[in-house]
Amino acid sequence: MGNREKLLEAAKQCLFEKGYERTTVRDLASAAGVSMAAIGYHFGSKEALLNEALFQALDGGDAFIGEHEEAGDAAAFAALWRRLVASFSTNRTFWIANLETVLRAQRDPELRAQMAAGQGQGRSGMARVVTGEAEEELLEETVRSLGSVQLALVSGVMMQHLTDPESAPTAEEILAGLRALSAYLPPE
Amino acid sequence: MGNREKLLEAAKQCLFEKGYERTTVRDLASAAGVSMAAIGYHFGSKEALLNEALFQALDGGDAFIGEHEEAGDAAAFAALWRRLVASFSTNRTFWIANLETVLRAQRDPELRAQMAAGQGQGRSGMARVVTGEAEEELLEETVRSLGSVQLALVSGVMMQHLTDPESAPTAEEILAGLRALSAYLPPE
DNA sequence: GGTCGCCTTGTACGTACGTCTTGCGCATTT
């Protein structure tokens, strides 16, 4: 494994352990077992290395949620939430890295555009797994409402699990909450 | 206005404009129009100043959501979401500061305990404004389910508005999404 | 008028950071 790959691997590890802003070139170099200069040589700058590693790390993270074998029915919906809630503790650092990226995107327009695109994917993905419909037959209206709400629930519940897993809702409590909430919705 | 107050005011401003991690003692001093040493004299350290300012800033932020005059009926629920969505753009920096604090709490156990407490308040507050019941008559079960879900929706939708206000859902789309979602809930 | 606190300042100090320069080993080429 060349130093370039060693650096990328170390960067992902640092991204999860220390976060984007707190990892220094010295952290990266010592974690990879290479010299600081190797970063400049292979990536030009520390930022470029971290960005590439971040892209890989966040991209590969979809797998953490687990596959949605069957979808569209009520059982699948509950199963999705059980997988999600489990992932919040199992892959805690991954979700933290996600949150950190959202925040950092507020000061970086380019990154923000990327996150906006990812958010669009997330919305339609959520709408798909809930309704069970294929990508093509999804109405834009459905994505904008049901997809947005479902995606918001995911990130919102994730934040609660990050700050306090004890008091954060279980999958069943989320379903119960949604049922209770529907009683307070204005008609039509 | 003494230098202490000037520093606190400047710190809040910096907190909103640059964020906790990125504000330096030189930023604070020049924003307040005082010397760097004044920070050490009045607060002991930069961190202590920022923490006190953060506490004040986040505490006063409840006002941004607006008062919930009447509550418990469907119209109030829709009105709440309209106020929230409006606040996401109007008080953008406030919500960013909130998000940053949640994230920073992941590396600071003491802050995390504070945030967990605030989250509990948020949950019961949300349950209260939705159901229209008083604090005392709220069942713990209701807070844990309905309160959690509602709070998660708030932070989740907020995040979508931060990354892309264009594609983020309006209050009406949120309501439509919730209605649509209830059709996919597992029974009982 | 001198003195004693409380504020306030200018600035020096030590540390940590990211990048860049220099040079060394070691293949491969001529």
Added chain:
DNA sequence: AAATGCGCAAGACGTACGTACAAGGCGACC
């Protein structure tokens, strides 16, 4: 066998940071 070029390391360089220090201003009180 000399030369070329790539991969890489060691360390210096300039900068920015948070804090500590010594000194000055300025009221109030003896």
